[in-house]
Amino acid sequence: MTTWLSADPRLRLACLTLPIAIGSLLMLQGCHPSVGTHVENPKFETLDHDRTGLNFSNTLHPTRAFNVFDYMYFYNGGGVGAGDFNNDGKIDLFFAANQESNKLYLNAGDLHFTDVTLAAKIPQDSGWSTGVSVVDINNDGLLDLYICRVGDLLGLPHTHNQLLVCQGIGKDGIPTYEDQAKQYGLDFAVQHTGRFLRL
Numbered sequence: 001m002t003t004w005l006s007a008d009p010r011l012r013l014a015c016l017t018l019p020i021a022i023g024s025l026l027m028l029q030g031c032h033p034s035v036g037t038h039v040e041n042p043k044f045e046t047l048d049h050d051r052t053g054l055n056f057s058n059t060l061h062p063t064r065a066f067n068v069f070d071y072m073y074f075y076n077g078g079g080v081g082a083g084d085f086n087n088d089g090k091i092d093l094f095f096a097a098n099q100e101s102n103k104l105y106l107n108a109g110d111l112h113f114t115d116v117t118l119a120a121k122i123p124q125d126s127g128w129s130t131g132v133s134v135v136d137i138n139n140d141g142l143l144d145l146y147i148c149r150v151g152d153l154l155g156l157p158h159t160h161n162q163l164l165v166c167q168g169i170g171k172d173g174i175p176t177y178e179d180q181a182k183q184y185g186l187d188f189a190v191q192h193t194g195r196f197l198r199l
C-alpha cells in the first residue's frame with residue numbers, strides 16, 4: 001500500500017507548501033483593510049501617550065544568550081488587566097511585561113491615566129510576566145491581582161507567580177499591594193494562570 005510518507009519528495013513538498021500558501025492568502029484577506037488604508041467613519045481613534053498618560057511598552061531585548069531559540073514563547077507577549085482598583089467608579093489598567101516593569105495606571109477620567117506603580121508597591125524583581133488575572137481573592141471589596149511569571153527557566157530570574165492582595169486604598173486614592181502568593185499556596189513557578197482559574 002502506498003502511504004503519504006513514501007510518496008515522491010517533490011509531491012510531499014507540494015503537499016506541505018500548498019496549504020501554507022492558501023493559509024497565507026486567507027490571512028491576507030482577513031487583514032483587509034491594511035494599515036494605512038483610509039476608513040470612512042472609523043469606530044476607533046488612536047490616542048498617543050501624551051493624551052492618555054499610558055506609556056507602557058512591552059519592549060523585548062533578545063540577546064545571543066537568551067532569545068526565541070531558548071524560549072519558544074519569547075514573542076507571545078504579556079497581558080493587561082482592567083478593573084476599578086481604587087473603587088472610584090473608573091476602570092483602571094494593569095500591564096504585565098516580559099522584560100520591562102509591570103505597571104499600574106489609575107484612571108483619572110477623560111481618558112487620562114496616572115502611573116502609580118511605585119506608590120502602589122507593585123513588586124519589581126525583573127521577572128518575566130506572561131499574563132494577569134483580576135479577582136477579589138479575599139472578598140473584601142478590593143480587587144487583587146494574580147500575575148503569571150516564567151518561574152524556572154535558564155536565562156531568566158528564578159521567580160514565581162505573584163498574588164498581589166490589596167492592602168487598602170490610601171487617602172490619595174492609591175491602592176497598595178502585597179504579594180501573598182505563598183500564603184495562599186499559589187506561588188507556582190509555571191507559565192500560565194490556568195491552575196488558578198480552575199480553583
Ligand SMILES: [Ca+2]
Nearest residue numbers: 084086088090
Ligand atoms: Ca478606578
Ligand SMILES: [Ca+2]
Nearest residue numbers: 136137138142
Ligand atoms: Ca481583595
